[in-house]
Amino acid sequence: MTTRPADAPVVCAARRRLPLLGHTLWLALRRVDYLQALRACGDAVLIHLGPLPVYVLNSPELIHRMLVEHAGKFSKGLLFDRARPYFGDGLLTSSGSFHMRQRRLVQPAFHRDAVYGHTAAMANAVNRHIDQWRDGQVIAVERETRALATSIIVETLFDTDDSMQLAELVERSLPEFIAGVGRRTLLPSALTRLPIPGTRRFDAAGADLRRTTLRFVAQHRRDGGNLVSRLLAARDHTGRGMTDDEAVDEVITLLIAGIETSATTLAWAYHELGHHPQLRDRLHHEVDTVLAGRRVTAADLPRLRFNRALLYEILRLHHPTWLLMRRAQEDADLGGVLIPAGAEALYSPTTLHRDPNLYADPLRLDPDRWLPDPPPLPRCSFIPFGAGNRKCVGETFAWSEMSLILATVAARWQLDPCSGTKVKTIVDGIVRPGHLPMTVRSRAR
């Protein structure tokens, strides 16, 4: 038996547990606000979703022990189990040795040099999109950033002439599909199977996405040079590669994991820049100095230091992922906090990044926190891309595309908030701004 260290964090039980429901109602109704309030209870807080015990881990140290030191004792848990029938068995949902094998096959395509090799294609996609903007036009920023993230990832995955067709399909069907999966992970299954238009739209969106992705994957077994061809060419230690079905699951996973997260981060960045003209001017100044009218290249990315600090700060203050879970496969002792086999544990980058013990004045947007270099912080205090063996495989891709979009747009356009607009924060699968209209003004004037 392990003895509890004297200074070990105590697990406190959350109040207001309801019969049958446990704390589900509070989490479903108040979402981020509920998790934020639980932080005041302690480093580890026990809640119940129905009868299921869930340990909410608030301290960076406990999160580090779960994600890194004891990673082998945890699987992805409840949320991803429920999503698996729809997402397939890609990196987000798979576990154990199958996950390890797939991760080894997918990872090389996301190494820095491989990602940097796509910078010119990314820049083309962004320029083509923003060429269509007109001076004085009002754009819906949340839709534009989604369109940009979609065309970048689709063109990087499949750089064929008809990849635009897939990009259009993804842009049309992915939000419907992700929202539908979100509902299916939270609501009783009887409710989500009703033969109503919403169910039919969800089924059609999922089937369309899978069918078209399969056609593209099969076609790329023959062609080469792009990210999907790399996935298909990768071999495990037995010399076996991915089947078409495995590759489709991975591609759909990359679309699901890679589009909304980056698009939402950028949408928050434009929202904040619109309300902090002095930060917007610093960004414009840096871009004008570093690029001097050229297109962004991979070599420019490390030189765009303010751009990077701004994105760090957006990922701190507005992290899109408010709820991530794991399930203990066996008893896991996180230094005095015991997560029993079968129980779930929960961590929230969104609330962790707003902890006043880690960040002074945490609700203030201040990119200078990260300049000239990120400050020394306790490990796992800043985890925009997670940590350990399930850390985001697309981290370098995300930094490259977001920095490139921010710089390319800043070189040509200024985005101003529309007066009288109140932007709502929506919390569903992720934390995102609602409708975000802004006026684009040409900087060439």
Ligand code: HEM
């Ligand atoms: C701002 C953008 C992004 C953010 C904030 C983000 C965040 C995260 C986080 C926090 C995780 C870990 C989840 C967990 O602990 O359960 C994760 C995993 C993952 N992300 Fe990202 N991500 C971003 C962009 C991307 C992109 C661009 C791609 C692909 C092109 C991607 C693909 C993935 C995949 C496949 C996983 C699962 C990895 C595994 O379990 O092996 N992400 N991401």
